Amino acid sequence: MENSTSITSEIITNDLLPQKFGKLGMIWTGVLIAFCLVGAFAYYLQLKNCLSVTAMRDYVSWGIYISNFVFFVAISLVGSLITAVFRLANVKWSTPLTRIAEIIAVSAILFASLIIIVDMGRPERLFNLFLYGRLKSPIMWDVIVIGTYLFLSLLLLYFPLLPDLKILMGSRKGSTKKYNKLYHFLGSFWKGGRLQNMLNKRAVNVLCVTIIPVAFCIHTVTSWLFATTYRPGWDSTNFGAYFISGAFLVGAGGVLIAMYIFRKAYNLEKYITEKHFDKMGRIVVLLALLYLYFNVNEYLVPAFKMKKSEDAHLTQLFAGDYAPIFWFAILAGMIIPILILIFKKGRKPLPALIAGILVVVGAWFKRYLIVTPTLLHPFLPMTDVPENYKHYFPSWQEWAIAMGSLAGALLIITFFARVFPIIPIQETINEQHETTAK
Amino acid sequence: MKNNDTSRREFLTAALMAGIAGGCSSNNTFRPGEDQIIPSGEMVKLLSVDGEIIEVDKAFLKPIPELPPITNSEERIGIEGKKFVMVIDLSRCKNVGACKSECNHAHHLNPGQNWIKIHAMQEAEHTAPYWEPATCMHCDEPPCVKVCPVDATFKRMDGIVLIDSDRCIGCRFCMAACPYSTRVFNWQEPVAEKEIATQHYSCETSVPQKIGTVSKCDFCPDMARKGELPHCVSACPNGVFFFGDMNEDSVTNGAETFRFSDLIKDKAGYRLMEDLGTKPRVYYLPPVNRNFPFETGLKTDTIEKNNAK
Ligand code: SF4
Ligand code: SF4
Numbered sequence: 235m236e237n238s239t240s241i242t243s244e245i246i247t248n249d250l251l252p253q254k255f256g257k258l259g260m261i262w263t264g265v266l267i268a269f270c271l272v273g274a275f276a277y278y279l280q281l282k283n284c285l286s287v288t289a290m291r292d293y294v295s296w297g298i299y300i301s302n303f304v305f306f307v308a309i310s311l312v313g314s315l316i317t318a319v320f321r322l323a324n325v326k327w328s329t330p331l332t333r334i335a336e337i338i339a340v341s342a343i344l345f346a347s348l349i350i351i352v353d354m355g356r357p358e359r360l361f362n363l364f365l366y367g368r369l370k371s372p373i374m375w376d377v378i379v380i381g382t383y384l385f386l387s388l389l390l391l392y393f394p395l396l397p398d399l400k401i402l403m404g405s406r407k408g409s410t411k412k413y414n415k416l417y418h419f420l421g422s423f424w425k426g427g428r429l430q431n432m433l434n435k436r437a438v439n440v441l442c443v444t445i446i447p448v449a450f451c452i453h454t455v456t457s458w459l460f461a462t463t464y465r466p467g468w469d470s471t472n473f474g475a476y477f478i479s480g481a482f483l484v485g486a487g488g489v490l491i492a493m494y495i496f497r498k499a500y501n502l503e504k505y506i507t508e509k510h511f512d513k514m515g516r517i518v519v520l521l522a523l524l525y526l527y528f529n530v531n532e533y534l535v536p537a538f539k540m541k542k543s544e545d546a547h548l549t550q551l552f553a554g555d556y557a558p559i560f561w562f563a564i565l566a567g568m569i570i571p572i573l574i575l576i577f578k579k580g581r582k583p584l585p586a587l588i589a590g591i592l593v594v595v596g597a598w599f600k601r602y603l604i605v606t607p608t609l610l611h612p613f614l615p616m617t618d619v620p621e622n623y624k625h626y627f628p629s630w631q632e633w634a635i636a637m638g639s640l641a642g643a644l645l646i647i648t649f650f651a652r653v654f655p656i657i658p659i660q661e662t663i664n665e666q667h668e669t670t671a672k
Numbered sequence: 673m674k675n676n677d678t679s680r681r682e683f684l685t686a687a688l689m690a691g692i693a694g695g696c697s698s699n700n701t702f703r704p705g706e707d708q709i710i711p712s713g714e715m716v717k718l719l720s721v722d723g724e725i726i727e728v729d730k731a732f733l734k735p736i737p738e739l740p741p742i743t744n745s746e747e748r749i750g751i752e753g754k755k756f757v758m759v760i761d762l763s764r765c766k767n768v769g770a771c772k773s774e775c776n777h778a779h780h781l782n783p784g785q786n787w788i789k790i791h792a793m794q795e796a797e798h799t800a801p802y803w804e805p806a807t808c809m810h811c812d813e814p815p816c817v818k819v820c821p822v823d824a825t826f827k828r829m830d831g832i833v834l835i836d837s838d839r840c841i842g843c844r845f846c847m848a849a850c851p852y853s854t855r856v857f858n859w860q861e862p863v864a865e866k867e868i869a870t871q872h873y874s875c876e877t878s879v880p881q882k883i884g885t886v887s888k889c890d891f892c893p894d895m896a897r898k899g900e901l902p903h904c905v906s907a908c909p910n911g912v913f914f915f916g917d918m919n920e921d922s923v924t925n926g927a928e929t930f931r932f933s934d935l936i937k938d939k940a941g942y943r944l945m946e947d948l949g950t951k952p953r954v955y956y957l958p959p960v961n962r963n964f965p966f967e968t969g970l971k972t973d974t975i976e977k978n979n980a981k
Contacts, residue, residue: 283860284860284884291857292857295847355844355884355885356841363821368820368821462849464815613945614944615793616853617789618772
């Protein structure tokens with residue numbers, strides 16, 4: 235048996251080993267780094283002049299930093315969906331996608347934590363959370379669950395990586411040679427014996443079981459940052475489920491994009507097949523329908539009643555200043571992707587990529603709509619404040635920092651794929667074994 | 673006030689009062705030099721700092737200009753035995769804005785910041801417009817306190833909600849949570865004279881403002897400790913604001929004093945957004961039988977002053 239598959243194993247290994255950046259990869263990385271640098275410069279300005287460089291003021295006291303935070307938390311949920319849920323359900327076809335999903339999760343949750351620090355008026359007092367933390371505050375719940383989720387996600391990325399590290403260390407290919415020290419540091423204890431393999435498998439199973447409730451928590455608690463206030467548009471008992479369904483959708487959309495790009499960039503057509511796009515496409519349709527359902531609940535029911543406090547808010551969304559973004563988010567973020575992916579032809583790689591992009595972009599604007607318009611409709615009129623307090627449009631520094639953080643998350647994913655195999659090698663080999671053995 | 677014996681006795685009593693219960697408003701016209709103190713022979717018993725009873729000649733008692741600063745933990749507990757309450761009589765307000773400018777001045781607020789906001793209100797198209805000054809409601813179930821992750825905003829035994837700007841991390845969750853939109857953020861380095869800016873921050877005076885932290889109306893507990901009224905109350909020429917203690921069941925605007933419970937009952941007092949369950953400590957008297965028509969408050973100069981950057 236060892237003999238019959240040794241060739242395939244070699245080919246697989248060879249195909250999946252990390253590769254050097256091509257010309258496009260270089261440009262891509264350069265652009266991302268440029269975005270990050272501009273963002274870092276903007277943050278330097280913000281540190282110097284505090285939040286006055288933003289367009290946030292007393293009424294709109296949360297802006298795109300917070301919507302970006304919600305976006306990151308949302309997209310990070312995908313790690314648990316693809317890795318944990320599918321693993322536990324014994325869904326085999328998702329194996330090549332697990333690591334993609336997990337690294338998206340890790341980098342997104344990392345930048346979620348960073349952007350929330352960026353939003354603080356006194357970032358240097360972060361330690362106060364530990365000195366004086368009050369468990370009654372939803373922010374503390376968020377700190378706890380996000381910390382836990384980051385930790386579990388890192389482990390869930392790391393454990394399945396161990397067998398691959400061994401392969402990497404054994405490889406003679408030039409593209410991985412210079413990282414040998416890193417591989418040794420991370421995985422030199424891994425011998426791949428029966429006991430180790432069993433322990434690892436168990437650990438991954440335990441992680442999968444624990445990470446699902448934690449994943450639900452991170453986004454539910456994040457939704458409670460809004461739902462625990464009285465504001466129209468936030469004061470909803472529906473918010474936890476609404477946020478989670480949206481999170482699964484944007485995460486799945488993100489995976490569609492990543493699948494397409496990695497497939498193209500690393501010539502992985504053999505591993506990420508059209509079948510994968512087909513299956514992921516179906517999942518996105520399901521999730522988009524679910525999210526649409528929650529949106530109908532979230533907007534139609536209050537709109538039916540049109541309470542005075544909700545009226546101004548909803549009118550502004552449906553037909554006012556925010557109507558273009560609102561309808562864009564609904565159409566591009568949900569309806570058009572459904573229409574594309576519902577057809578078999580739409581689930582081919584290219585249309586699936588387009589649908590994925592629409593989902594993710596729509597989702598970003600959706601988060602913006604959840605945060606900002608509500609704050610423009612306080613219960614008491616906006617009085618005794620300068621005129622510019624009554625509107626909100628992000629300043630260039632805010633844009634730069636927000637875009638920089640998105641670029642940063644992508645950069646982590648890019649570097650990860652440069653250093654580690656983005657598709658699990660050992661697992662793919664094992665699966666190959668199983669299929670040939672049958 | 674000349675140097676005769678009776679006035680000196682009066683003054684001494686008043687000075688002692690300032691230390692004990694407050695309520696002293698006499699100025700120090702009497703400033704004896706060290707050498708001028710002549711023992712009066714009249715002794716008073718005092719409790720020393722280490723708990724001994726000592727006797728001192730009355731002539732040696734000096735008024736304390738400012739009460740010694742209190743610690744942060746004392747500031748967090750509040751003034752014992754008090755339950756502060758405010759009543760705002762909407763029938764008297766004509767948007768003069770003296771409350772606001774006095775408050776801004778006393779707390780060294782920056783341009784664009786107002787702790788008191790005077791809303792032009794009209795419930796519905798055909799109902800009467802009126803002016804509604806709004807402070808922090810010092811809610812008994814304060815949403816802002818519930819959400820603060822570091823206990824930087826807190827509720828005291830005497831009912832006051834304060835902010836510890838030395839602890840606030842600037843997350844602004846409290847601003848989102850407060851339904852009365854009363855909170856103000858220091859988006860940039862607050863401008864203040866050097867003596868003010870270098871002071872040690874006190875939760876009770878809310879001075880000096882700190883960059884990247886939140887601030888709001890504090891009910892002037894520093895004034896209460898001195899036995900004086902909050903700045904807005906004494907500044908309003910129309911006596912709109914009444915301040916007092918629920919335990920004593922009395923409120924005053926400086927000129928008139930009412931039994932709090934009677935006032936609320938007789939004038940049908942109410943609180944803002946009762947349905948949210950925040951239980952404000954600020955009560956409003958409805959704008960009926962008004963002293964001024966609404967329009968008098970619309971005079972452009974007042975509006976300009978109020979909207980000044
Ligand atoms: S009015 Fe707002 S800031 Fe004041 S105690 Fe109530 S919730 Fe807190
Ligand atoms: S801004 Fe300051 S006072 Fe308000 S919730 Fe955050 S830490 Fe507490």
